[in-house]
Each structure stands twice: as structure tokens, then as C-alpha cells.
Amino acid sequence: MDGPGIRYTVSMPRPATHLLHVTVEIDAPSDTTELRIPVWIPGSYLVREFARHVQDFRATDSLAQPLAWRKTRKDTWLIEAGSAPTIRAEFDYYANELTVRTSHLDSTHVFFNPPNLLPYAPGRTAEPALLTVEAPDGWTVETGLRRCEPGRNVFIASDYDELADCPVHAGPDPVLSFDALGVPHAVATWGRGNLDQERLRNDLQRIVESEAALFDGFPYERFLFILLLTEGTRGGLEHRNSTAVTVPRFSFRPGRSYERVLQLLTHEFFHTWNVKRIQPEGLGDLDYARENYTRSLWVAEGTTEYYTSLLLCRAGLITSERYLEIIGQQMSDLADTPGRLHQSLEEASFDTWIKHYRPDEHTVNSSVSYYLKGAVASLLLDLEIRRQTAGQRSLDDVMRHLWHQYGQAGRSIPDDGYQSAVEAVSPGDWTPFFDHVVRGRDDLACAPALATIGIDVAWRADPNAAETWIGIRTRSEGGRTRVANVLAGGPAWDAGISAGDELLALDGLRLDDSGLDDRLRDYGPGDCVHVAIFRGDELVVVPVTLAKRPATQAILRRNRQATVRQRTMYEGWLRAPWTPG
Template structure:
């Protein structure tokens, strides 16, 4: 098998270096007919080179990169058919989930064809309608393990007014693309259809912005900010693993989310969730997250993910570094680029700290265990109370590690240097493991991080945030108007009286109330979903409430003794007295000057 390192090389430079033309890159020929897209259907044909074995196995992946979860992708396939090079039908059978075995009586090239149903927009795998098609190869194009590393060509047959875009190099015909192998194809989605397009440069690299769907976005603002963002990667890495990168954006009727790819990203947001500042920050932070993944996950990643095994789970205890560290860096790049203000950065950090303090699972599960368990993570009430998240707690683990490195090296080394070293030393197909990370930490800091790793990664992460942030001259606090208020420890499902979660150890938990119970009344008076918060404000800590609920369709009553919590939002503010050393630490951490004036307000 040829080295998977091909999958991280810039494809246009690869073609030039190897002297390949697009016609030479047709060892595996994919054709997809999208001429009648209104029913979410397409016809796919794949031709494999001559094979001399008694059978040829072809597969559709069981998962897609960027989502560590097994998906029922093969359920979108019907009318499977196989023929030899003379067009004669070949016998076949389903041999496993996502696998078809074609029987061969003599050496021959094999063409397989199948109908594809594509109506999974929110999964960011495949979606076809009258206006466009989004094609992630993991849910669209079958491959054979025998030919996984052979060059491929994809040709689309689309309506005449459609335009097609991908991070892959263009082929020799309109609506065609070429790639070095299936690993490149599977990580280079195609957006084809009716869309808006922009092209720009940043730090010598080519970028494209492709937006499908109408919405309240400002295309010029997005292009400008993506240009600023794209030029900040040098704050962490020495160079780029691509020559051209495509930002794909879907303005949707509700689907949201994003996925990183080798040379591009796909970002989805409801069509009217772009204009308000908080909505826009959510969008541009997501773009930053996925852009960072081009290095962290695509160019270098844990060895459990190298090479990808598309037919089963790919296990690693380092997903918190792959995802959580990416979350940690995303707003730092926006801050350096001037897209996000220091105030907005601190507000986001405060939300993360507050969410961690209201997640009892932080006392039970480590980020290493959460990483290994990500493939079966389902979220919900149990996760809040007994688990942590590779993104949110991975962010905070990265923060703690960054501060430890800055402290141990008098601000000479930061967590950015760790990722710079991983990129230099562990480019795919090499991969990295826990021992490699510890070695890099020791080489950079001169300190053995074994005990730190045991207490922060292999054990549940317990942080004293005020002690930690004090190194940068910061503290956690509530506003001047904050006061103690009653706390029941139960959260309603949005717009409903059904309990979404009950905080472990809180008042409702101790009273025997569980997620899924339906709240009816407090002290004999009916409660509405909209009025629950105001009703709770009528009481104070120590008051005992008679809470009436439906539990498994049975009417029950529980007595809840209220606790207390602070009202208002948690904030991160400057300490009353900040030293020059703390300000220097702050700049080494975030790369910007101290943003507060003498009164502790943000400078204009």
C-alpha cells in the first residue's frame, strides 16, 4: 500500500511534481449523474482496474472523518450492480455492513453501479436537491481496499447552470476532479449547484468561499474576516499543508454544524443566524475551528487515527488534543486577527468555566477516558452528570497545560510550541501517541510532565480557576448586582415542562427527581414552561418546596430543599492589582497587549 502521506500534500503541487496529468489520474473512475436531483437521488458508477483475484470487495465507509460515530451510510444504497469489462453481469452479495463482494471467474476490470439516496444535510455527508448537491465521498463513493491508494478521477453530470467546487484539483473536463488516492477523495467534499463564490489570497495561499442558500449573511464581511483569519496560522505553525483551501458554507433551514477536511471545510448555520453579533461570532469561531483542524487532525493526528480504518471505530485516548485543543486555539486566532475583541474572548472563556462548574461529570471522568469513549458517547443527562466532553473539557485541559508550560519556562514556551513540534515531527502517516507528547513536553520545558499528565489527563480534571487565571492577572467574578438566588438543580427542555437534566448532587437529585419527569406544580400551584424561572425566584435557599410531577405517567410529589447560587453571568476580570510579570504572562498567552485600563475596564 502506498504511503498515506499523499493525503496531506497539496494536490496541484503533487501533480506537477510527479508529472501526472488529469487523464493519467483515472485508475479509479467515479461518475455520478445528478441530472434529476429533485428526489434526492443520484446514479453512481465506479470502475476499478483489472483484478486477478477470485473476488473483489467494495466498501462504503461506516463513518465519516470528523465525526467519531458509526453511521448507517450504506442504507442509502439500492440497485447495486456489477459488470466486467465486457459489460457482462457479475454475481455479488452483501458480505458485511458497508461491504459488497463481487465474484470473479477471470481477471477483469470491474464496474459497480448503484442508486444513491442523499437527504442527510445535517450529517454533512450527502445532500441532493433541485438547487445543489453536497457530496462527502464517505457517504457517496465506494472504494475497494485493493485499490485504495490508486489515483482517482470524479466526473459529475449536473444541470447546465450548476457550478462545482472542491479542494481537489480540477480534472480535464468541466465538473471533474482528480485526487492522489481514495484517502484524499474521502477528505475532499464537493459542493455543486447554485451558489455564490468568492476567491481571495492570504499569506501567499489561495482561498475560495462558496455559499449555498439564501440568508442574512454579509458575503463581503465573511470574505474579509476569513482572509484575516487565514493569515494568522503562522502564530502556531511554520507553514501550510495546502496551496488552496475552500470554505464551504450552507445557509440552511435549520441544520447546523461543521466538519473539517483535508483542504476545505463545510459549515452549516440556519439562514438567518449570521447578522447578530453573537450569531456571527459563533459562525466565525466555527470557521476558525475547522481551519485549525487542517493542521491538528489532518496534517498530524493521534496514531489511533493513522491510517483511517473506514470500516470500524478508530480508537485513541488523545481525541481531547485533536478536538479540545482546536477549540482552545480557535478564538485565540480570531483575537490575534482583530476579528474578536478581548471582551468577547473573555466572555466566551467565562461561559466555558461556568459550564464546567455545573457539570458534575468533571468529578468522575477523565479526558483520556472520554476520548476513548467518544465513539459511543450519546450526551444527555447521564453525560452531564457522569462524563466530560472532549471539546469543552479538552479546551480546559489545553488551557491548564498552556499555563503550566508558560510558568515552567518563564513564558519562553507555550502550548503552541507543542503543536508546532507535532506538525514538524509527526506528519501523517507517522501519527503520535501519549509517549510522543510527553517527550515533546519534556524537550520543550526541561520538565518531566508525567505527574501532570496523570493528574490532569488520566484523572478527572479539577481546576482552581482563580489560582490558574491569577498568573495572567485575571480572576472570576460576578457583576455588582449579583446576589444569591434559589437553586433547584433541574433544567427544563426548551419550551416544555419535561426535565432535560437533573444535576447530580443538587436539590432535585437528592429529592429523587430524574430527567424525563414532567413538572406540573410547585406548592400546589400550576407551573408553566415560561414561568418556571420567575416562580423559582419567589423562594430562597433553604425553603422546602412541594414539587408535583408526572413520573412514568404516574402522579408523584417530591419535597425539594433549595440551595443557592449566584445570579447573573460569571465574568473574567482583571485583578485589583496586576504586576508587570502578570501582564507579560498575559501577552505570552494570547499574543496581545494588556487590554484593560487602570480602572479595570476594557480599553477602547
């Protein structure tokens, strides 16, 4: 038999219904063949139960004779193939969730992730597969999969992992393209907004070239960005030779919102190496039917987050002043998270399935983001390597070591492989550092690390907020002010105020929506206030002793008295000249 024995067709006869029609044909099936849809999509660590969007499943042989089938699990269909040489299953899939990890079809475009809707046959995932996309006239189909022949929307995947790693987009909007170091890159866009194609193309080229400079070239033959302009969500999902990104549609005027677009693109593109090829062991041999565990997401996401702004600075797309602000903001956000003292980076990585991806009102007190703490930890690691090697080596060398030793060799990395890589680059025993920063729950000591590059850290309370502090975060709900979070160890926590309480009055006078901070300016630390709340239907008055707002805002400045050694270290780190701060 010619060609792959597993063939998928995705069609969309009525796009406005959001229903994709999926057909899968499997040659030489066993007597009873299972088809299973993944419960999760790699890169987004939550069981999402994609099979729940399947309807009207049926199975036949190649002559359209019905075959018996039954569901055996929430995600699995068992087909009685008997002696049929080929089985054919088909169903509709409801695609109406526009995020980078789900699928969306309407009259203007289609975006789908194969793990959402293309079932695999357990035991046959190593076989090549063909994917045919039947899209409306005038829509350009783009994916990271190889096209079988020019002009036809038929693609081939070498195995199910490759198929699952290649999202597909089709629509009428323009596909931008540019070459970087002689390698073609494309940007499939969708959605109206204020996209400036020329600026984006130029900035993306600088971004991909600065990342290629770190890793000595591109590891693919073509790269595809799928850029979806939407009503407000921001998200990205990494793949080996593509990435899907959603951004608010009016994000492209230069300024902070455009900076966030560039950060997102830089972050996702860095994953081309870090996590897609420099791959933690737990994410090497994927099981699509259950959670896959790793203790190293702090590298996959945190180190990626660290390099995101560092590379934008090195590429000249943000200034060094702005970069120091961003680091200060990350340190501040970490200091504002009481949960940082209750979860290590390894714990946060391992438990992402039930913590990071399933946050609740207490998450801020019990958990730490491996993106955030991982970024600060990576900064400390970089600066400590530079200090120990007198600026001769850096985290750049560790990333290249991981790329050459594991990524290019096609091996995944055991959880202790990162420490070993650091020790290979900067000889010595790094166990105390990793025990403290990666496996520990204590605060990180950033000031001594930043001093090695001549940066001073000053901690202050937010000057735009009241000096008096009650220790809650609020949210507005239809004109009512509700307690969103009670920060552990703060005045409200000690007084027994609870997340979900509706704030009514302070010392007997009504609290306006979001007027709490302003009212607190009339009190001082140590004052006792009576906070009236509705807890459920019940009116409760809680006495709270206010405190002084903690100094959780980090301000970073270049030290005017920095030594030559400190300045040299700084310049090696940022690849930018030291300027007096």
C-alpha cells in the same frame, strides 16, 4: 492500461428525488471482488451505516453483461468477476440529510461526502482513483481534489484516503475567492440569507493569515471552504485542504451570531494542522469499517477550541474583554457539568463513539466534553508553560514542535507524544500535570493559572436566576414542562425526581410553562416544596428540600494591582497591550 484502475462517476439526473447515481469501475479485479462503503466519516466519531442509503445495486462487466454478486456484510457487496478485465457496479444513493458529515441533493445544489457513497475495494485503497461529477448545467463543481483538466469535472485522488477527505459541492451560487500570503482560497456558498460577501472574505483572510503565522505558512496549494446556509443547524467538518460548514442563514450581521460563524470557521481551519496533519496515532491509519480509537481528542478538539477564540482575539476580530468573557463562559459551562468529576479527558476521548456522539439525559452527569474541558486544559497548559519558562515559551511552541516533528514528517503521534512535546519545549517532568489535567477526574485549578497573567477569577451564582436552586433543567414540549436533566448531587436528584417527569405543580399550584425559576424566587434555601409530577401516566408528589444556587459562573478581570511581570506575561499571551480592567 492508462489512468487509474478505479473510476467513480456521480451523476444526478433528477435532483429533486435526492437520488445520486453512483458508478464504480475497477480494472483487473480479483475473481471475487468486494466493494465496501464506510460505516463512519473521519472527524465525526459515530458509526452511521452509510450503506443504508444504497438501493438498486447491480454489477456488470465492461460489455454490460451482468455479473453475479451478493451482500456479505451490511456494508459489503461481493462481485463474482470471473475473468472480466473490468467490473462495473452501479446503484442509487438517497442523499437527503443536510449536515457536514452526510450528503444532500435537491434541485438547488448537491453536497456529498465521498465516504458516504463511494465504495472502496479492500486491499486496493492505496491506488489512485478518478472521480467524475456530472452536475446540471450552470452548477459550479468545487472540491479539494485536483481537477484533471480545466473546465472538466474530472478529479483525481492519489488514494482512497484522499478521496474520502474531499467533500464535493456543486450549485449555482457564487464562489468567493481571495489570496492569502499568495495562496488561493475559495469559498463555495449555498443558501439564501444575509451573507455579506465582502466582510466574510476580509475576515476569513485575517483568520487564515493569523493561523499561518502560528504554523509558519500554509501546508497546501489551495484551500476550499464549503459554506452552507441552512435553517438553523451549526456544524463543521475538517479536511486536509477544505472544510464544510453549516450555519444558520441569518448569521452574518455583526454580533454574537456572526462571532459564532467566525469561531466555527477558525476552529475548522485550525484542524488543517491540528488533527489532519498533527494527527493522533489512532486516527493515522484509518479503518473505515469500524470505530477508530484515540485518547487524544482533547488535543484534536479541545486545543483547537482553545486556539479558536485566542486567534480571533490576536487577529483583532474580538476584543480582549470579549475573549476573557469567553474563557469565563467555558469555565462556567465546565463547572455546570457534574460529569466532569466522572470522566477524564482521555476517557472522554476514547469513549466518544458511545458517549459524546450518543448523548442522553444522563450525559451531563456521567461525561465531560473534551471540547470544553480540553479548551480549559489547553489554557492551563499554555499558562503553565509560560510560567515555568518566564514567558519565553508557550503552547504555540508545542504546536509548532508537533507540526515540525510529526506533521511535516508525516508521522502520527502516540498518545504520550503530547506530553513529550511539552517536555521538549519546557524541560521538566510534566507527569503530575498530565496525571491531574488529562488523566484525572478532579476539578481544574484555574485561578492560580490565570493569576500568572494578572487575571483574577470571581465565582458567583447566575445573578439572572433565582438564588434558590432545585437542580434540574427543563424543556418545553407542546406547552408542557418536562424534566430534561436532573443534575447529580442537586436537590431534585436527592429527592428522586427523574428525567422525563412532567412538572405539574409546586406546593399545589400549577406550574406555568418555563415558570419554575420565577416560582423558586418565593422560597429560600432549605425550604421544602412539594413537586407534583406525572411520571408516565402516574401522578406523584415529591418533597424536595431546596438549596442555594451554586456559584458556577466565572467572572474574569484584569487585576489592577498586577505586577509588571504579570502584565508582560499577559501581553505575550494575547499580543495585545495590558489595559486596566
